[in-house]
Amino acid sequence: MNNDVSNKSIVELEKTLRYIAGIIKRRGRQILHNYPITSPQFIALQLLIDGGDLTIGELSEKNGLAFSTTTDLVDRLEKNKLVERIRDTNDRRVVRIHVLDKGKRIIKEVIKKRQDYLGDVLTNFSKEQSETLNELLHLLHMEMNSHRDNKNE
């Protein structure tokens, strides 16, 4: 822990981030009510779209879920024709999860609704405030990623 950032600041930040994450989670769940996917399935599809065709092992790691849980999740997504299992072109022993058009379309729509919600919430933010918030959150995200690498998780 550093000396610059006060303990009070950290306590407040942990609390505010916890509350904001909770609100976003509930809002995300409401949005998903109109779609044939669950919250864990949304997270998995979004990780697969952003990260490319991952293996079950890679997806488990990014998800923070057990291998068996991820396998069950992918089985259900495949049954609903949202993903398919494909062979890696370089190493045919490796199986990767590929998101199908139906899955991509759903994720695109869901993320658009999440953006619309944030747009509504930011009505009273100035351009400068939203840009500063973006910059600082981007920095926080990078620090979280590098902290994760350091700990070799």
Next chain:
Amino acid sequence: MNNDVSNKSIVELEKTLRYIAGIIKRRGRQILHNYPITSPQFIALQLLIDGGDLTIGELSEKNGLAFSTTTDLVDRLEKNKLVERIRDTNDRRVVRIHVLDKGKRIIKEVIKKRQDYLGDVLTNFSKEQSETLNELLHLLHMEMNSHRDNKNE
């Protein structure tokens, strides 16, 4: 949606918040590995401590979970002696959920570990940056709350 905040800014913010929330969620899950509670139980206990002794209905609303799901969750917490059901002193027909000392102690420890993690992550933040981030997230949180009230959720 307003005209000040650009669409690009909203798209970025949605994405960064989604990723940060995901990282915090996974970290939170790791921290809970050492405690006898699940993530949904952590959220419920934290809402009960911050919000006072809530009824099952109030807790369901804050949680965004079905009444029956919340009832099951509280049953498990009560069985593990983390909460108890008590009668409202003003209206004895009303049952409230009260967090017991064991539950309070666990939440305090878990939140301390989450703060320690954020303190580590913020090592490269200046005092000013962390304070600005706190202010803007606090504003975002308030706007999210007022937006929720407007929609009468």
